[in-house]
Amino acid sequence: MRILIYGLNYAPELTGTGKYTAEMAEALAHGGHEVRVVCAPPYYPEWKVGEGYASWLHRFETRKGVRLWRAPLWVPKKPSGAKRMLHLASFALTSLPALAMHALWRPHIVMTIAPSLANAPGALALARITGARSWLHIQDFEVDAAFDLGLLKNARAARTALAFERWLMKRFDVVSSISDKMVERAVAKGVALARSFHLPNWVDTTAIYPIDGPSAFRRELRIGEHAKVVLYSGNMGAKQGLEILADAAAALAARDDIVFVFCGNGATKAALQKRCANLRNTRFLSLQPIERLNELLNLADIHVLPQRGDVADLVMPSKLTGMFASARAVVAMAHPGTELYEAVSGRGVVIEPESVGALTDAIAMLVRHPDLRARYGEEGRLFAQERLSPHSVFARLEERLKSLIGDAADTRASDAADLAIVRMGDHAPILTQIEKVE
Template sequence: MKILIIGVNYAPEISGIAPYTTAMAEGLVAQGHQVNVITGIPHYPQWSNYTNFTGLTRTETINGVNVRRVRHVIGSGGMGLSRILQEVTFGLGAAISPWHKPDVVLAVSPALISTGFQVLRGRLGKAPVTVWVQDLYSNGAREIGGSDTKGKLLEQLESAVLKAASGVLVIHDRFRRHVVDDLGVKEENVCVSRNWSHIDISLAADPGEVRRKYFGDAELVAIHTGNMGAKQYLENIVNAARLADQRGSKVVFGLVGNGSRREALEELGRGIDHLVFVPSLDDAEYAAMLQCADVLLVNEKPGLRESAVPSKLTSYFIQGKPVVAATETDSATSDEVRAAGAGPIITPGDPAALLATVEDMAGSVNRASQYGASARRFAEEHLSAASAFQRVGSWLAGLSAVRSSVTTKEME
């Protein structure tokens, strides 16, 4: 089967959606499929052209996958004008690129606007396009603080794009319910396939060395990894670290990664001894960073419930460490942490509660171990890469078969 994957994020980006899109492409190649990818300039999470990409397009082969990169505007995070321009310019670049007659197209959202262009081209060219939904735009716009008007417009756009697609692939059952109940997509057109643990523990650097390198002789280390943006509301962790300073706590908080809010967070955290900023790491150091931590953190803006399931959770769970989740008790994130039995869920935006809960983990070794063991067991049973690749490959094959059947009838 000839599969075309279109998504603005791909390797060498090491966080967010890119590792999943990259692994999916390579996993489908391993199943014997011919996979082409159209992607953008490496830019996330720095939101900059950090590889100094030049020219309008570039082609390369990465681990058996034919990759075409198209130039586009680079936004600044959020859903402002620069982000819209990024999605429009990438979407147009991908839509006018050679598709080489794929049997099926998998378009990754984000980017939603760009995906709309691909769905339109697919309908005009009679190529089935399925949308792989990693984040929900309409919910995100409302939950991050956008206006109701903006949220309604995005909901209408998201609904139109997903209903026009040949199929919709979502990463969580909460997403499926929203796509069907609120966006009006037919239930039979929606498939749920969770993201998976993409960190190879066996390739990790030495955890002890990584801990000493970044945290010295700190007695208790709690880290948050990944994007530093509006959804994460990492001011909460900075303020918890400030409290740790004031109270002489043993906890040192680490913020690992990059993003649109990093500079502001560094300024907010200036002079706090119990706070360490760590740059984006390669796979070996990242895996070691997760292993060397005592507690892993997921932190969300108060009011965030439906728009995203943090991709970091799949990497967290496989480590066998307790996870403290500062999120709404009825959020998609809390559902996932609760299903994994990975750790306590606390009120978002409450730095005192965050510090107290992390300290409690240090004093409850048996409970912390139980949380970690449960999380790892959940990852091993439910977050297998191989099963995800098989499920998505079968879903795409079904869409391709429907298209072939329709084409045959039209020719008769």
């Protein structure tokens, strides 16, 4: 099959949508498909275009068997609601020439990734022109989240945006998302059940696994052997609600046996560091390279997954997969009945969002009970091995792609099981050709 993936984020971004889009594209290419990607230069979560990537030039590169067309975009230094909209619109506009170039290539599948939904009209247009099947994959319901977070407040704009979202989604041949609850939300927005598909994020449990002995990060951060580490690793943005975790660190500041480690970058990191400036029980790390991810996740005695209550049912955090695979206990904030609640229940501790007291109680309880931490860790890793492996996820994706186009395309694909041997998450840059795309 010829598969075109159209999305804002891509490797070498280490977190979020870019990581998963790249791994999916590489797995499909390894399986024998011809895969091309139209994306932006790396900028997330630092909100700064990566070194070596010009902001206003089109660029072509080949990376692990996938041909990439990178279109320029505007990246605000301090993203806000209006600035984010302009940021997304800039990529949707500048990427159109790169998208249009592929009309002559005639892809069998045009897949667009949300966020950003601003890409969806272009993807639909290309699919209609070329006779390709259209696929929308939703990592985040960005319209719902934007209004719930207060990034956009105008009621008329909300109704317009939601109506446009529903109109778009109903026109794709397949609409997929990363959890059952998010698929249900898509159906509630008007997507036909037969066109919906559950495509969860995955984790390579051969790359993320429990290590023997203390993590090297413990020594680097000067954390004593007796102390238990509470780790947050990921994007530091508005929807994470990290101020709750900072308040929990303040509440437990008198204890010398609990240390909080914040690892990542993002729009709220500076404010978080300022909030924790006088707390001796906190440490900060920048986003770590992929080759140190397993060491980082093994630093934790307890992983924490804070979320604001107003978005707790809108997203299924991708970082949960690595937490489970590391075989460490997890404390997550989620409402009953959400996918996150059901995923963590029985494999960790679930508390109501935005409750500092509940968070400190959960952490203190797990510190007191090492046997319970170990049991939760074992259950989480078993779940990752059985439900979130690349082999099982990509085998289902391969099957749906084939059924979508039927016998019209020469798939040239090897057995789906071959996809499992792809080394997921290894995004060391491999640039075999660079040139301007006119």
